[in-house]
Amino acid sequence: MSEERKTIYLCLAHMSEEGWEQKYVKEAFDTNWVVPMGPNVNAFEQDLQNFVNNNSDGSRLDRTVVCLSAGTAAVHLALIGCGVKAGDEVIVQSFTFCASSHPITYLGAKPVFVGSEKETWNMDPELLEKAILDRKEKTGKYPKAIIPVALYGMPYRIDEICAIADKYGIPVIEDAAEGMGSRYNGQVLGTFGKYGVLSFNGNKMITTSGGGALICRNAEDANEIMWYATQARDAYPYYQHTAIGYNYRMSNVCAGIGRGQMTVLDNHIAHHKHVQDLYKELLKDVKGVHLHCQPENEKYDANFWLCTATLDPEVKIIGQENAYKEVIKTAVGGAAGVIHAVDSATTDCQPNDNIEALRVYMLSKKIEARPTWKPMHKQPVYEGAPIYTNGVEEDIFKIGFCLPAGPYVTDDDVKYIVDTIKEAIID
Numbered sequence: 001m002s003e004e005r006k007t008i009y010l011c012l013a014h015m016s017e018e019g020w021e022q023k024y025v026k027e028a029f030d031t032n033w034v035v036p037m038g039p040n041v042n043a044f045e046q047d048l049q050n051f052v053n054n055n056s057d058g059s060r061l062d063r064t065v066v067c068l069s070a071g072t073a074a075v076h077l078a079l080i081g082c083g084v085k086a087g088d089e090v091i092v093q094s095f096t097f098c099a100s101s102h103p104i105t106y107l108g109a110k111p112v113f114v115g116s117e118k119e120t121w122n123m124d125p126e127l128l129e130k131a132i133l134d135r136k137e138k139t140g141k142y143p144k145a146i147i148p149v150a151l152y153g154m155p156y157r158i159d160e161i162c163a164i165a166d167k168y169g170i171p172v173i174e175d176a177a178e179g180m181g182s183r184y185n186g187q188v189l190g191t192f193g194k195y196g197v198l199s200f201n202g203n204k205m206i207t208t209s210g211g212g213a214l215i216c217r218n219a220e221d222a223n224e225i226m227w228y229a230t231q232a233r234d235a236y237p238y239y240q241h242t243a244i245g246y247n248y249r250m251s252n253v254c255a256g257i258g259r260g261q262m263t264v265l266d267n268h269i270a271h272h273k274h275v276q277d278l279y280k281e282l283l284k285d286v287k288g289v290h291l292h293c294q295p296e297n298e299k300y301d302a303n304f305w306l307c308t309a310t311l312d313p314e315v316k317i318i319g320q321e322n323a324y325k326e327v328i329k330t331a332v333g334g335a336a337g338v339i340h341a342v343d344s345a346t347t348d349c350q351p352n353d354n355i356e357a358l359r360v361y362m363l364s365k366k367i368e369a370r371p372t373w374k375p376m377h378k379q380p381v382y383e384g385a386p387i388y389t390n391g392v393e394e395d396i397f398k399i400g401f402c403l404p405a406g407p408y409v410t411d412d413d414v415k416y417i418v419d420t421i422k423e424a425i426i427d
């Protein structure tokens with residue numbers, strides 16, 4: 001059987017069956033709007049606004065959405081919108097993908113990392129307040145922004161985080177790149193803070209091949225973001241600049257893909273949730289494996305972008321004695337771009353041997369499983385950055401792993417994946 005199987009990837013882009021994406025892209029060509037603006041960009045922004053402004057109870061918000069070339073660009077411009085300048089400090093969740101924190105450094109500002117709490121794996125509100133007070137004491141200033149992250153789509157403790165942010169007058173930038181369509185109290189993530197970041201990279205909830213968006217509080221903020229995204233030009237017949245801008249607007253071709261993808265977004269979200277439910281059912285009797293579920297509180301409504309789990313340290317996995325014996329030659333999972341070669345197979349902070357053995361075993365059965373994201377304060381590039389933690393995210397990194405969850409993952413795949421996990425465990 002396994003010879004005929006196609007590899008089951010973590011999360012793959014999936015186009016609408018009707019081919020709406022190609023129709024809108026063709027329209028861009030037919031009307032000669034092959035530029036970083038145009039009817040698809042405007043319509044995609046409208047579609048996104050409709051989506052994010054619609055609360056589950058039927059009430060409406062009035063956020064404005066600006067489409068950009070990447071989620072990373074959205075983080076960068078949100079920081080600018082919060083007035084972050086060189087030398088400022090910005091608080092960011094440590095347990096995240098690098099795109100949450102790297103843009104802080106683009107501005108010459110300094111990330112201050114905050115650890116996670118056990119239930120959501122996201123920013124711990126108690127540690128957040130501790131960090132704010134300690135930074136004030138040490139530097140005489142409050143941090144300029146707070147970036148919680150919906151890791152794997154899980155909503156953060158947004159009520160508590162916003163209450164603390166308000167108390168000290170610090171704006172919140174929600175990194176909902178992985179959490180598109182996740183809700184808290186019926187309201188879409190990204191609409192609670194001053195700004196909300198979305199990503200349409202190839203592996204996210206929906207794709208534009210590459211792209212992102214920033215959800216803004218009002219049209220005025222959105223206007224300012226749009227200005228910075230289009231090289232910050234002043235109204236003269238020639239190019240005149242009073243600020244440094246960026247070329248971050250979304251292409252009208254990519255926006256055509258996005259418009260098409262909006263027709264499948266609700267289906268994608270429903271499918272991710274269905275896959276999570278199936279894992280929950282099938283993994284419940286597997287000793288030592290614990291699926292990461294959302295808090296038992298009806299306010300939480302995660303999209304389960306990736307399904308994640310932990311593996312107890314004492315569980316033995318086939319091939320564990322060989323874990324980390326070989327230096328890896330390419331990026332795990334075939335990430336895009338260039339990966340620097342390394343000369344050691346290990347670092348001073350890495351997943352347990354049984355997690356690595358499980359990854360290798362799953363891959364031999366054509367299943368892509370991955371370790372959870374390595375906390376940013378453990379990254380060599382952020383050595384010396386302030387960190388406020390109880391060690392939760394580092395503990396999860398050692399025992400956590402991600403399982404396939406995209407629209408291509410069938411019920412049969414989930415059964416096969418869980419059977420493979422059982423097979424990998426040595427009783």
Ligand SMILES: *Cc1c(COP(=O)(O)O)cnc(C)c1O
Nearest residue numbers: 070071072097099100177199201
């Ligand atoms: C993907 C991602 C981003 C950035 O999105 P891109 O569109 O890839 O630039 C930001 N934050 C997190 C947590 C992400 O996973």
